[in-house]
Every structure is written in structure tokens, then in C-alpha cells.
Amino acid sequence: MLRTDRLDAYYGLFQALFDLTFQVAPGETVALIGSNGAGKSTLLRSIVGSVRVRHDGVLLDDKAVGGEPERKQLGRGIALVPEGRRLFPSLTVRENLQLAARNGRQGPWSIDRLMREFPVMEAFQHRPATALSGGQQQLVALSRALVCNPSYLLCDEISLGLSPVAVNEVYDLLGRARSDGLAVVLVEQNVKRALAESDRYYCIQKGRVVLHGSSETADQAQVAQAYFGI
Amino acid sequence: METLIETLLGGLMLGALYALFGLGLSLSLGVMKMINIAHGDLIVLGAYLCSTVMQLAGVGPFVSLIAVVPMMFVFGYVLQRVLLNRVVGKGTLSSLLLTFGVSIVLQNVLQEIFTADTRSLQAGDLALHGFDIAGVSVGLLPLLSTLISVLIFAGTSWLIGHSHLGRQARAIADDPGTARLVGVNDRNFFALVTGFVLAVIALAAVMYGIRTPFSPTAGPERLLYSFEAVVLGGLGNVWGTFIGGLIIGVAQLFGTKISSGLGPFFGHLVFLIALLARPQGLLGRTQR
Numbered sequence: 001m002l003r004t005d006r007l008d009a010y011y012g013l014f015q016a017l018f019d020l021t022f023q024v025a026p027g028e029t030v031a032l033i034g035s036n037g038a039g040k041s042t043l044l045r046s047i048v049g050s051v052r053v054r055h056d057g058v059l060l061d062d063k064a065v066g067g068e069p070e071r072k073q074l075g076r077g078i079a080l081v082p083e084g085r086r087l088f089p090s091l092t093v094r095e096n097l098q099l100a101a102r103n104g105r106q107g108p109w110s111i112d113r114l115m116r117e118f119p120v121m122e123a124f125q126h127r128p129a130t131a132l133s134g135g136q137q138q139l140v141a142l143s144r145a146l147v148c149n150p151s152y153l154l155c156d157e158i159s160l161g162l163s164p165v166a167v168n169e170v171y172d173l174l175g176r177a178r179s180d181g182l183a184v185v186l187v188e189q190n191v192k193r194a195l196a197e198s199d200r201y202y203c204i205q206k207g208r209v210v211l212h213g214s215s216e217t218a219d220q221a222q223v224a225q226a227y228f229g230i
Numbered sequence: 231m232e233t234l235i236e237t238l239l240g241g242l243m244l245g246a247l248y249a250l251f252g253l254g255l256s257l258s259l260g261v262m263k264m265i266n267i268a269h270g271d272l273i274v275l276g277a278y279l280c281s282t283v284m285q286l287a288g289v290g291p292f293v294s295l296i297a298v299v300p301m302m303f304v305f306g307y308v309l310q311r312v313l314l315n316r317v318v319g320k321g322t323l324s325s326l327l328l329t330f331g332v333s334i335v336l337q338n339v340l341q342e343i344f345t346a347d348t349r350s351l352q353a354g355d356l357a358l359h360g361f362d363i364a365g366v367s368v369g370l371l372p373l374l375s376t377l378i379s380v381l382i383f384a385g386t387s388w389l390i391g392h393s394h395l396g397r398q399a400r401a402i403a404d405d406p407g408t409a410r411l412v413g414v415n416d417r418n419f420f421a422l423v424t425g426f427v428l429a430v431i432a433l434a435a436v437m438y439g440i441r442t443p444f445s446p447t448a449g450p451e452r453l454l455y456s457f458e459a460v461v462l463g464g465l466g467n468v469w470g471t472f473i474g475g476l477i478i479g480v481a482q483l484f485g486t487k488i489s490s491g492l493g494p495f496f497g498h499l500v501f502l503i504a505l506l507a508r509p510q511g512l513l514g515r516t517q518r
Contacts, residue, residue, distance in 0.1 A: 048411065050407065050410070050411065069410065069415075070410040070411050070413065071410065071413040071414070071415055074411075074412070074413040075413070080411055082408060082411060086405060086407075086408040086411075088400065088401045088404040088405060088408070088409075089404055090400040090401070090403065090404050091397060091400055091401060091404070095397050095400075098394075098397060099394070099397045099398065099401055099409075099412055099414070100412040100413065102394055102413075103412055103413025103414065104412075104413060144412060148412070148413065
């Protein structure tokens, strides 16, 4: 169980998260819904250690792990696919994966397996990572997190700016990861898709959880209201 | 004709040494976006360490490296961990100011311990050996230092291109935040880089100390030559730094041939002209 307990997060003097309590169980998929600037990305970044937070603000299996550096969280099995993919342009596709795999955990996801499952990626493995199309880059970015064999995969806007076909490919890979028992936290602009892909959802507004529940029984109108804050 | 070739060869060999000076600067600039103003003073420190080890142990300059290279590596690692890591990623001005301070402290400490007298490293017989190829004489020592410089550059270039260390270096240079996300321990890596830089400096310092007498205040001039090599070659390009060093070396020696005091001036002149013609450096990319 990964959870945050009354989490506050700051960028300098600006407070981005207020008293935020959130949880995701092993194997579960949770969607974070909210408008731009609501604090979804900040929540993910706080969990992986890119934004410094209180030590007991983030708990993994009831052990306080907040405020520790990214590599520690990665070692515990929490990985983030950052918004905008953020592949390393000076590294080839394969090198992007190699770098992450070396620092991650052992497990079912290996570079070889990903190359086998995605022949496209194998064909492009020696190209600079940013020479690929947006969809292919997003697959590499997702793979770069998967080769670390996390138990909790945090995905920030993985479908943003992609063609509908590419979005389906990305969610197809995510689906395979989920069927391996990975827990996923999904930040997704497309509310319909977010609810369809997840077990539970949280609506976040101005750094606070305003609504949460089961995705299956979510009331679209209520979610939309929470989303836009009308 | 022979003198011309001799000057050219001499310039290339001097340039290989300048390139080695520049390598460390190029690496810290590329990986940490940090300009180390104390770079030249660290070269002088390396030369004094060699001199001290030679006196204490009664060995030659190259044997002294067995002790000096590890010492410099550890010094670099600790310096980065304790002091320089505080300013990495905080903009260029902070690192300029901090390393400027380090430079002043180093110069004064060296002066306090070793006085302002010049010293040089005695290489004994090695310094006197040379070859005569078709009327062109080449010293063994410059040849040896050129060989070492080429080997270090080839090794560094291979490491950057093909090893896990190199992948970390390129990833951090691209995007430090995301490098941390994939588990790179950047603070420790920076310390390793600075340790490596100082180990290379130790090698360069020996060859410099054999070649030229040095004093505690000789650092800034070394820094200038290193910097010219790096900028001339193009930022973030290891072989560019090598070529930049060669050009500065050749320009200086030809300048010296024209008038004995004009060597460094000609180096600066060529640097200026090259920069006007190609501001991004010879092998530099136009934009990142």
C-alpha cells in the first residue's frame, strides 16, 4: 500500500498541495483527475522525491518514506513516467533503457522482453531517443520506467499530444504491465479514458482532494463539476 | 623548412598538453555546467604535490604519480562533495564566485607552504633524450606527454560513449532532473567526475612541471589556456577540446618564433579570430 498522509507540498513559498490524503493498493489502478495546476503532477513528484515533502507525508506499507531522493524510491519500487516523456536526447533508445535498468530492481521486465514485445522499438534501438515520433517516444518513456520493475508506476499525462492510434498503443503497454500486477497511478486529461482505465479516482482541485470513489460508479456530472470547480 | 616542421611538431606537442589541461574543464562544464576558476591553481597544486613526493620519497616525477594521482582523485571527490556540490545547478554565477574563492585560497596556501620561489620537476636523463628524424629533432619527453594526452582523450571519449558512467554523464548533461528520476545519484556522480578531473590534472601537472618552472601564482595563466582550448573546440565536445588545445599550442610556438615574448599573445590572437569566425567553436553544435 502506497499512501500519502495529510501531505503538504511547496514550490518555494507557494503551497501546491494541502493536507492531501491519497492511497493506492498493490495491483490497483487509480486515476487523478483535475484541471491544469490542480496539483496532480506535484502529488506524483512529491511521492517520488522530486519535490521535497515531510518524511511521514508519504508512506509505503506504513513505513515513512517521504522526502527521500528519487533513487531511493526507485529502489523501493516507485517509478514515475514524467510529463512530456523527457527522454535523453544524447542517448539512444537502448541507452535510455540501459541507464534506468541498471538503477532499478530485478523483475519480469527486461530490455530484451520489451524489445521482443515491441519490434518497432527494437528496430529503432540505436537511434537517438528524440528522433522517434511522439507515440514511439512515449512507449520508450513508459518502458524506461518499466525496466526498473516498479510495484507502483506513476504515469503523468502519458497520452498528451499523441494520435489516437498512439494513445491506444501506450495504453496497451500499460495494460500488459497491469496484468503483471503493477499498481498504476494515472494522471490523464481525458476524463472518460481515465475512468475507463482505472478502479478508483480522485478529483483534485487547488491542491485538495474534492471527490473520490469507484470509477465504475462515478457520476460524470459530479466529476465534471469537481474538475472545473464550478 | 626543418625549423618550420620542428616548430609545428613542438606546437602540436605543447598543444596536446594544453588539451589535457582543458579536458577537466570541458568535463565539468559539460556534466555540471560549472566553470571551475580554480582549475589552473589545481594544476599548480598537482605540480607542487609531485615535487613534494619526489623530495620525500626520492623518486622521479613519473613515479611520484603513483601517489599523486590517487591523492588528487580523493581531493577532487571531497572538494566536490563538501563544497562544490552546494552550487551545482544554481546558475553559473554561484559556481564562478565559489571557485574564484577556492582559487584565491589555493594560491595563498601554496604561497604560505612553498614560498613564492619558482620550482620545476627534474626528469633527469629522460628530459635529455630525443630523436633525430631527417634533420628534425623531437624530444622524448614531449613525445611521451603527447602520447599520454592522446591516450587519456581516447579513453575518456570511449568511457563517455560506451560505458554506464558515460551514459550517466550524458543523461545528467541533458536533463539532471530526469536523470535523478531514473535513479542516477547525481551528487555522488559529480564527485566522481571531479575526482577524475583532478586525476587527469595530476598527469598534466607532471608534464607541465617538467617543461616549465612554476610558482604558486602560475594558475590563472594555465586556466586561460585550458579555457581557450575548451571554447575554441566547442563546448561539450571532448575531441573538440583536443583540437582546440593543439591550435593554441601551435599558435603559441609560431608566435614565439616571430618574437620570443609573443607566444601567449599569438595564442590569444588565434583564439579571438577563430571565435569571431565560428562563435560556437570548431566542433560545437550551433544550438542545443
